[in-house]
Amino acid sequence: MLDYYKLLNIRRTANSEEVKKAYRLAALFWHPDKNKSPQAHQKFIDISEAYNILIDPHRRVVYDELFQSEMEINLTPKPNASHHSQKHKQSTYEEWVREERSKAEKISIISSDKILTEGFHFIDQYGLFLLLIAMFIFMIIVFSNK
C-alpha cells in the first residue's frame, strides 16, 4: 500500500486545502507533458490516486485505518488479523484504487502536444469540409441580414 502522505509530502493531519495545494504542486511537476523522465507517468498516476483518496473524507478514513493496520501487521505479524469488516474495507479500497488509477491513466496521456496534433490532423482530414461549413454559415448570415 502506497504512503499517500509521503507521496504528496504532507503531514498526516493535513487538511483538504493542504492536500489540494500539495497535489497541484506534485501534478505540475510530474505531469508527463512537463516532465520527460521515464518514471513521470507512474508518479503522476500515483499522486492522482493519492489525491483522489485523501480529498474524500470517507475514503481518507478508510485508507488511514487500512494503512495503520498494515503497519501494525508489518511490525507484529499476527495470523488471522484481518476479520470480515477489514476484508470488506480492503476490497472497497482496492476498487477505489483501480477506479482512480484508470482515471489518472486517461488524464496522463492528455497533453497540449496531443491536443494540437489531433486538432491539426482533424483540419488536415476535414479541412475542405470545414471550409464549406464556414462558407455556408457566412452565406446564411449575409442573406438573413438582407
Added chain:
Amino acid sequence: MATIHYTKTFFQSPSHISEDTYYSIKQELAKNPNFIIAEGETFSEHFSGLLTIIKIGLGASLLFVIAESLGMSERSVLFNLLAFCGGIGFLAALVCGFNLMLEGPSFATYVKERDEYFSRMRYAIINSNTYNEFVKMFY
C-alpha cells in the same frame, strides 16, 4: 503577385529493417519496455517558435484588452505602451497563426502516421520470435 511558400510534410514508410537491427531493438525492448524505436520531433517541438510567438502575442493583446476594460487613461504612457505592444503582438500572432494553419495540418498527419507506424513495429517486434516471423507480421 505575392507568393506564399510553405512546407507540406508527408510520412514515407522507411525501408525494411535488417535482421541485426531487429534483434538489437528486441534486446533493447527487453531491457527497457519504454525504449523508443525512432525518436522524432513532436508537433509542439517542430512549431515551438511559432507557438511561442502566438502565446506572447496573444498575451500582449490580452494585457491591452484588460487595460482598456479597466478604463485606463488614454493619455497615460503605460496605456500607449500596452496599446503598441498589444497591436504588434496581435499582428505577430496573426501572421504566425496563418503560417501554422498552412504547415500544421500536414505535419500533424505526418506525426500521427509516424507514431502509428512505429508503435505497430514495436508491437510486432515484441510479439514475434524470429526475424522472419516479424517480416510476415509487419510488412
